[in-house]
Amino acid sequence: EAEVAQSPRYKITEKSQAVAFWCDPISGHATLYWYRQILGQGPELLVQFQDESVVDDSQLPKDRFSAERLKGVDSTLKIQPAELGDSAMYLCASRPGSQNTEAFFGQGTRLTVV
């Protein structure tokens, strides 16, 4: 069964260091999302791509976060420098661009900033 792949599954980093997460969506899915989920809360959208273009990054803290999807397939989310408050689960999701269906999520990357 096709799934959204994310790596790493877990990451511990020190405050002020750089960290990067990778996502490979389901093949053929044009729309890719990065969500952040703080413990005990629901996921919140950070950035949404349609192919290689950013559709919505209004909630992305652009002073420290960046996201790219250069060839419209896999995507990288970077944080530099990491802060203690960035500790959370970072979830990638994808959906087909043309079908009326909802998003499928990966297993997430759990980030701990110490």
Added chain:
Amino acid sequence: QKEVEQDPGPLSVPEGAIVSLNCTYSNSAFQYFMWYRQYSRKGPELLMYTYSSGNKEDGRFTAQVDKSSKYISLFIRDSQPSDSATYLCASRMDSSYKLIFGSGTRLLVRP
């Protein structure tokens, strides 16, 4: 006020019970309503989605949307210990694929 509100629980029920999980929302433009199940340390898994008002059934699960009261429900019949998870409701507008999530309700089904 959050656009989608959900009681965090936890909700503890005995095996075999009927479970009712609920959300309210404030944005009248929401047209799509989803329920995701999330096991500990895993990503959310799509259970069901509905468009506008009405009911949708899938096995032991029934999703219900009442747009007049802005109320979303998920019913689980014959609940099993394997149903123990956090249930997230989510909504979106017709013109956007941005999902707005509730905070999740933690469900525990006791054997």
